[in-house]
Amino acid sequence: MRIGGTRNGVSTTKVTGVAATSRLLVGVAGCALAAASVVIPRSALSQAIENTSTVAATRQFSIPAQPLTDALGQFGRQSGLQVAFPAEVAQGLSANAVVGTFTPRDALARLLQGTGVSWRITAQGAVIVGGQTTDASDDGAVTADGSLLLDTITVTGQSERAASSGSGYQGTPDWVYETPSSVGVISREAIQSAPSRNARDLLDNVAGVYASRAEAQKPGISVNIRGLQDNDRVGMMIDGARQSFQRNGHGATQQTYVDTAFVRAIEVEKSGTSGAGSLGTLGGSVNFRTIVADDLIQPDRKWGVELNGTTGTNNYHFDGSLAAAIRLSDSFSVLGGVSHKNIGAYEVGKNGELRAQTTTATGDTFLFSGQEVLSTILKAEADITDDAKLSLSWVRNESDFSTGNYSTFLGDTMLLETKQNVVNDTFATSLDWNPHSNLVDLKARLYYNQTDHEDNAYVIDGVGRNYKMETPGGSIENTSRVDTSFGLLSLNYGAEAFRDDGKSNNPAVIIDGMDQTDYYNGGNPAGKRDVAGGFFNAKLEHDDWLTVQGGFRYDWYRASGSTTIYGNETRDIIQTIEHPEIPCRQPFPTRPDICIGGQPAWTEYVYGDPYYPRYGVNINRSDGAFLPTFTVAVKPYDWLQPFVKYSESFRPPTVMESFLNSGHQGVSNSYAPNPYLEPESAETWELGVNISKDALFKADDSLRLKVVGFYREVEDYIALGRTYNEDAARYYTSPVNLSGATRMKGVEVEANYDARAWYLGGTLTYNEADYPRWYGSGAGLGYLGAESSVIFVQPEIRVALDGGVRLFDEKLTLGARMTYVGKTEPTIGSLQNNYKLDDYTLFDLYGSYAINENAKLRVSVTNLTDKAYVSALGADYYAMPGRTITASLNLKF
CATH class of the missing domain: 3.55.50.30 (Phage tail protein beta-alpha-beta fold)
Known part of the structure; x- marks a missing residue:
């Protein structure tokens, strides 16, 4: 053989x-x-x-x-x-x-x-x-x-969706170009061919998708799809397990921790669906699918091992992984792996101008831009019967990093560093049962995710701040197929649910005799959010040219818990002194109207030290929404598929938005929850076309193309504004609902032509967003002005081109990539100047050589021209890496 x-x-x-x-x-x-x-x-x-x-x-x-x-x-x-x-x-x-x-x-x-x-x-x-x-x-x-x-x-x-690579752009599998919806995939080929400092570096390759660098010192990932990001607007998942950790800050709040070492594909959905995975999201989802045993075990073996090692310049010290799988029987296999990444602080590009970065740079080095990550995976797969397959997995990511900057106080400049540790554990189990019946194709999922964040910015008796999010959840769905006189009718129906349980466990913070513990808890407050929903979808395939698909889902949520806020500064009266009346003297008999030294009785008040009274805020809010979807796709030719899709989506406030309470500067809380906060809702239209053509000009070439235009309207978009608390009798910064519709529209193109000896592909993203400036919530109506936070807006234009040649029986691949990103200009806000960014153009080179069928060497040069730039959706004090050369070796046994 x-x-x-x-x-x-x-x-x-x-x-x-x-x-x-x-x-x-x-x-x-x-x-x-x-x-x-x-x-x-x-x-x-x-x-x-x-x-x-x-x-x-x-x-x-x-x-x-x-x-x-x-x-x-x-x-x-x-x-x-x-x-x-x-x-x-x-x-x-x-x-x-x-x-x-x-x-x-x-x-x-x-x-x-x-x-x-x-x-x-x-x-x-x-x-x-x-x-x-x-x-x-x-x-x-x-x-x-x-x-x-x-x-x-x-x-x-x-x-249909098992392939991790195919003939599309950067190895995108073919099913993407056969799906009448705006979906994208980062293939295993693309992941291994482009060594990255962080998984977010790969996400920019998908049309309409960016990864925010507004918290660039953190290795966590916050994804922006079509202008929507943070607070579960985009559902983040690992093997379908929700990743809900949020922490409030100046930049991006959503943080997903994942290493690409064990990821076989990253699947991106850009709109709502009537199926599992869309629960509680507004603008789509990103699912990191991990490797399986068959990715490692060659066909004639019972076991397989894969080794990867990468090193490079610009403090790219080492990124390596070992994964192994063994098939213990025809029906049972076990997989395990470990990965270690050690990357130091990088030097920024030297060609071009950057705004002042005195707070986050030493010379050309971006402070605290390094990270050390240890990842592990353990997975068991079993065919429990001829018709049922069970999978159990545990993925762990432990990231050590620092955040900080230079700060000037009373003329002295100090370097402030906060060491941080984040541990993410994702446990997932799946059961697939397909007894070769037209009525039964069952998939059940259960998962538990926990993110534990240790922040040592304030340490008491060796204990730092701790923020935790636990998310248990699951889904169950079945597909039944019925042959009708009009064609094949497929019915998919099921339910899914999860709970977000936020916890903060910080040491007591007493300053000047005042308990300010809640002041530090509020960035990731304690509270619970339950989200559940059911869905139904029907797809009719008539002959080989028409597909009509319609469905609905009903999503429901409840946020419950309590938090504490501070009122205005208050001083208690600790002593009163009563002063008696002092009669006046009349030294001038002829002038009785003149009185000297007289004083009526009065009370003197002696005040204690200032303090801030605490007030409890109880949150118990629920809501639900009925969300239809509809798709029509036709195939006038077997290679051409135009389609139109309509979907509605619904995003309830997160735990952080519902229970936010903390301060920014000073001793009093300046942030407070908004008990009247409404969920966001959206309607999205998509008009697109898929082209999948082989043997276009010769027997072994292929063309893959997906073009999608979209228009989205969002009601009750949530941003930071001002609310009034009657108990505390003061205004706070709080999440509020914007009044009026937020409108987003754009065009996304992804294409690839592969002639085997050479290839050329690319993406085009055009995105435009219009946000209302007014908001109204609770006890007041205000203007979205200087005290509001930035709403992150994608640059209007991005173009990427990628081409190369294959030589020596396709053993050697040489390629180049050009990326142009337009300027970024966020909405009005007190931080607007820091997030208003210039356009930039980047050039990369890469190559690979298959030494034999079990060994491949890869080399890449990113930012070839050593461009000084700040990434879109970043902050101007976070410059990106300069020229970096990496070399990777992949071995399979």
Whole structure:
């Protein structure tokens, strides 16, 4: 047996010679199961060997018109049969759509009709495509001893969303360009080809998506999609487990901690859906999917190991990982890995002008821009029955870093450093049950996430500040398929829920005799938020050209808890002194009206030290919303798919927004919660087109294109404003709802042409946002002015181009990338000047060389021209890295 490679996200295995039929079939099935993108059930294989009734039984098929290689993979998964064919047979060919209830034999005949490709189904239930017998009833050439003589064949298969790479931009899998919605994927290929200081460096490659650098000293990730970021407007997940940690600050508040070492793909959804994952979000989601055992174990092995090591210039010290997996039996595998990243403070670019950075830089070095990260993963996967698969995983990320700056006080300049430690644990379990029934395709998920943040800015008796967020949750969904006279009807329905439980455990802070503990707790306040919802979605596929999809979800939330705020400065009377009346003297008899020295009785008050009275604020608020979605997609040609989509979304206030209480400067709390805060809601329209074309100019080229225009209106957008608390009789800075609609519109383009010897791709993002300036909430109406925080707005334009060549039988790849980002100008706010940023253009070079099939060397040069710049959605005192050269080695065993 000789092992092939991976191309366009499809693993291939070549088999030559003569072997006993049973041994051949079992070996082929084992290889297929080990490939990351292969989904051919073991039960189907055993049934094919033991009982030919599998071929005669009818099944539900839903295979769109597409390249023949992908279509045969889907046929293998849906029929339960193994499919073998010579690799050259499928080149440049497209398959017909097959939608409805058929026997595998009839479905395959429809699939290949008009292609000129021969096929047969053997007595053992194997499908041979491209063999010499063209009679569909031929049972195959089986010799007397039970052996089957075959030419070189390719075993292939691919689950719709299982592939981690494909023919799209920077390896984006093909299913992205077949989905009638604005979705994006950062592939495993892109992750490994672009060593990054932080996972957020990769997210800018997706059209319409940026990662905020407004808290650039922190390794946490805050993602902006189409102008929406922070406070769960974008749902952040690891293997579907919600990451809800928020901490209020000058910049971005949402912080997700994840290392790319064990991420096989990053999936981005840019609008609402009537399915699992959209609960409580306003503008989409980002899901970091981790590696599985099949990513590490080669087809002919029981175990696999992958080593990665990266080092470079500009204090890129080391980033390395070790991952291993073992298949203990045909139905049980275990995976484990450890990763360590040690990156120092970087030097900023030297070519160009930057605004004053005296507070965060020493010479050309950006203060505290380094990090040390230790990540681990442990995962077990088991086929508990022939139809059910169970997965258990634990992903841990521990990040050590510092924040700080130079501060001048009374003429003295001091360096302020705060050492911080964040530990994120994500536990997830999933159960998939597909008994090959049209009515049952069940997926259940349970998870628990905890983020624990130690901040040593204020330490008492060796104990620093501690902020924690715990999020347990889960989902369950089922898909039923029914063949109607109008086409295949798929019904997806289910429910999901999670709880955010914020906790602050800080030492008591007593200053000048006053308890100011709550002053420090408020950045990540204590409180609970429960969010739950149910959903239903129906998709009708008529023939091979029309898809109509509609659904709804009902989302509900409740925020409950209490917090404490400070009132105005007060002084208690600790003593009163009564002064008696003093009669006046009349020294001038002739002038009785003149009185000297007289004084009426009076009381003298002696006041104690000033203090700030505390007032309790109770929050118990709930709300819900009915959220419809609707999509229509057509295929006038098998390579062209225009679509239109409408969706509504609903975001309840987070724990931080609901219970915010802390101070900014001075001893009194200047922030307070708003008990009258309303949830945000949005309507989004998308108009787009997918193009997925192979053999455009020659047999082995491919074109992938996705263009989407969108328009979104948000009601009750939440920003910081002013509210009045009647008990405390004072105004506070609080989250408020803006009055009127927030409007966002834009265009996103992602394209890639791959001619194998060379390739050219890129993205275009145009985004425009208009926010209202007025707000009204609770006891007052105000103007969004100098005391409001910045609302982060994407730059209007970004263009990225990426091209390269492949040499020496595609062992050597050389490429270059250009990125232009327009200027950034946030809304009115007291911090506006710090977040108003200039445009910039960056150039990168990269290359890779496959030493052999188990070793690859990669080299990259980022910021080739050593440009001095500040990243979009950053702060002007946080300049980005200058020229950095990295080298990586990937080894597989």
